[in-house]
Amino acid sequence: MAITQFVVNGLLVGALFTAVAVGFALIWGVVDIINLAHGEMVMLGGYSSYWILNFLTGDAEGSVTLFLVTIPLVIGIVFVIGYALQRILVARVIGTDIFLTLLVTFGISIAIQQLAIQAWSANPRAIQILFTDPSLSVAGIVIPKMKLISFIGAIGLTVALYVFLQRTRTGRAIRAVSQNPEAAALVGIDVEHTRAVTFGISSAIASGAGAFIATILNIQPQMGLIYTLKSFVIVVFGGVGSIPGVFIGGLMLGTVEELTAGLVSSQWTLAVSFSLLIVLLIVKPTGLFGEETA
Amino acid sequence: MSASESDGSGLFRSLISPGLIDQLFSFCDDHAWTLLVIGTVIGALPPILGLKQGYYMTVISEMFLFAILALSWDIIGGQTGYPSFGNMAFFGIGAYTTAILTKDFSIILPIAMMAAAGVAVGSAVLIGAAVLRLRGHYFAIATLGVLLATQQVSRILDITGGASGKILLQTPSGTVFYYFFFTVLVAEAALVYYLSNTRFGFVLNAIRDDEKKATAMGFNTTYYKTAAWVLSAFFTGLAGGGYSLFNTFINPQTAYNAAWNVELIAMALIGGSGTVTGPIIGAFGLHVVIEYVETAFVGWQLVLLGLVVIGTVIGFPDGITGTLKEYASEMKYYERGGMAATDSNDSAEVASDE
Numbered sequence A: 001m002a003i004t005q006f007v008v009n010g011l012l013v014g015a016l017f018t019a020v021a022v023g024f025a026l027i028w029g030v031v032d033i034i035n036l037a038h039g040e041m042v043m044l045g046g047y048s049s050y051w052i053l054n055f056l057t058g059d060a061e062g063s064v065t066l067f068l069v070t071i072p073l074v075i076g077i078v079f080v081i082g083y084a085l086q087r088i089l090v091a092r093v094i095g096t097d098i099f100l101t102l103l104v105t106f107g108i109s110i111a112i113q114q115l116a117i118q119a120w121s122a123n124p125r126a127i128q129i130l131f132t133d134p135s136l137s138v139a140g141i142v143i144p145k146m147k148l149i150s151f152i153g154a155i156g157l158t159v160a161l162y163v164f165l166q167r168t169r170t171g172r173a174i175r176a177v178s179q180n181p182e183a184a185a186l187v188g189i190d191v192e193h194t195r196a197v198t199f200g201i202s203s204a205i206a207s208g209a210g211a212f213i214a215t216i217l218n219i220q221p222q223m224g225l226i227y228t229l230k231s232f233v234i235v236v237f238g239g240v241g242s243i244p245g246v247f248i249g250g251l252m253l254g255t256v257e258e259l260t261a262g263l264v265s266s267q268w269t270l271a272v273s274f275s276l277l278i279v280l281l282i283v284k285p286t287g288l289f290g291e292e293t294a
Numbered sequence B: 001m002s003a004s005e006s007d008g009s010g011l012f013r014s015l016i017s018p019g020l021i022d023q024l025f026s027f028c029d030d031h032a033w034t035l036l037v038i039g040t041v042i043g044a045l046p047p048i049l050g051l052k053q054g055y056y057m058t059v060i061s062e063m064f065l066f067a068i069l070a071l072s073w074d075i076i077g078g079q080t081g082y083p084s085f086g087n088m089a090f091f092g093i094g095a096y097t098t099a100i101l102t103k104d105f106s107i108i109l110p111i112a113m114m115a116a117a118g119v120a121v122g123s124a125v126l127i128g129a130a131v132l133r134l135r136g137h138y139f140a141i142a143t144l145g146v147l148l149a150t151q152q153v154s155r156i157l158d159i160t161g162g163a164s165g166k167i168l169l170q171t172p173s174g175t176v177f178y179y180f181f182f183t184v185l186v187a188e189a190a191l192v193y194y195l196s197n198t199r200f201g202f203v204l205n206a207i208r209d210d211e212k213k214a215t216a217m218g219f220n221t222t223y224y225k226t227a228a229w230v231l232s233a234f235f236t237g238l239a240g241g242g243y244s245l246f247n248t249f250i251n252p253q254t255a256y257n258a259a260w261n262v263e264l265i266a267m268a269l270i271g272g273s274g275t276v277t278g279p280i281i282g283a284f285g286l287h288v289v290i291e292y293v294e295t296a297f298v299g300w301q302l303v304l305l306g307l308v309v310i311g312t313v314i315g316f317p318d319g320i321t322g323t324l325k326e327y328a329s330e331m332k333y334y335e336r337g338g339m340a341a342t343d344s345n346d347s348a349e350v351a352s353d354e
Helices: A002-030 A038-057 A064-088 A098-120 A145-167 A169-179 A181-186 A191-216 A221-238 A243-263 A266-283 B003-007 B010-015 B018-030 B032-048 B055-079 B088-104 B109-131 B136-156 B174-196 B199-209 B211-216 B221-247 B258-271 B277-296 B301-315 B319-335 B344-353
Strands: A135-138 A141-144
Touching: A002 A038, A002 A141, A002 A145, A002 A169, A002 A191, A002 A221, A002 A243, A038 A064, A038 A098, A038 A191, A038 A221, A064 A145, A064 A191, A098 A221, A098 B136, A098 B258, A098 B301, A135 A145, A141 A145, A145 A169, A145 A191, A145 A243, A169 A181, A169 A191, A181 A191, A221 A243, A221 A266, A221 B136, A243 A266, A266 B109, A266 B136, B018 B032, B018 B319, B032 B055, B032 B174, B055 B174, B055 B199, B055 B221, B055 B258, B055 B277, B088 B109, B088 B136, B088 B221, B088 B258, B109 B136, B109 B221, B174 B199, B174 B221, B199 B211, B199 B221, B211 B221, B258 B277, B258 B301, B258 B319, B277 B301, B277 B319
Parallel strands: none
Antiparallel strands: A135 A141
16 A cells, blocks of 8 residues: 555656656757756746745745746746846857766856855745645545646646647747757758747746645755756656657656655665666666667 | 957967967976976975965865866866766765774774775776766766765765764874875876876877777777776875865765865866866866855855856866967967968868868
């Protein structure tokens, strides 16, 4: 019974990891960089939602509806930040050494993180959502309502991104740039703009997930790196450039982490997921669902 | 290329011409060992001349420490082209080794130091067997993961004192550490300089430029890159071994300091990675700046570090040494006829290489 509970918890959290990781995978696929500042977008999302709620209600507490209203605002704010970062900073190192692209995003990550500490202190914060009855119980398995809402929200964000990429004109442009930037430029796509939009959208999805994370876990300025690394693990699990792969990878990572935490100790989750990653990288570097192309 | 950074500097150009810089470089190349000896003597003097234990001695010792770390990173990151984001793992391993050995087993310091380097080398061999198979993005993130995993392990174990760490009371004086870090730095600089002119160094650079070609030429690249990785871990571990006692305190945050992890890469990059002097100059310069900001504007030093990293990567990714070398080579370029000397075939080739 306990194991079923762990698996359910894992799936609930895993959906949030997925929503964070799809953006990471998208930037990797389209702009061809590893965005080490991706976790900071999660953090910014969490804090934006926190401060908006704080502004509306006086303290970071509120009903579900009020919280959900903050999400579009958060997404809008972080989209602009992401767009600007790509346009002003990251665009300058694209096509140079991989190491330089890694370092510039690492630099962005530190700068944002440290500014956040200066602005909001290093104390963890959380958004309190008020319920009359906080948990559901189905066949002996406890499901906190907020976790369920986050789960649905995270899946909603992921699906929305997928549909956006498949159906809209901008989505098609993004996919075109990812396949061949030069050919995309030839048919009249503004490659620089498209890359910046990709960066913005990826950051925005991560920030939406961050807002949900603020309600069920907590947020603090230095949380970003862990989410960046988790995204990396998930994307490698799922294979670069495959949103369904990332989806399954995220749920898997969530489950593995909750099982480790439940059966061994929560201290070992990081070590276990990284050991898995290294084994997977050596055995099957293209990921479980990835294509053979590099 | 170099046009953008030299166009606006007419005054600079007339004061310090490319030829002068070029002469400086060739002078340094010709007399490298002499300069190293002179540097060693100058570096050894301050305590003899009466530099007392205290703030300045600590700062200078830390400058040496960071130079060791940056230079060690450069062996694997700059010379071999494997951008490690996990070098601090070996620092932490070394630091905990001496802390545990001297405190819990009362082993004398020199042996504990050697053990620290030994344990770091042993872990490097094991970790290297896994991560050195990876390249590019994957290698970078895997090493970052190694760093976080080792930090997590030291937080869990009992022998490391868990999250609260270990306090070390019986430590030698600051002068001992001054000379310890200084000796290690000199030894490392000499070794790296020596190696950079041997077959070993050339193979490392070949791996950086094109690993497949290096393998195709018959070099056992796995052997060479593992050797570079282990060498890097050896000096990092040794520095870590000294640090825990120097600092008199060690916990998972200080031993696997994430900020230092970026600092040492930034130092190597600012100075000019792939050279011997570059990382040392970068370490001395950046540490002084960070130390100043840390005292004058508490808490802002890491914001600055992030901005410095972004600025260096975008502004002059070749670092001080690399940029100066390019500036110096302009002279030769014009002596040989500049653009006119390059026929169209060559420039077409250059363009297609981009």
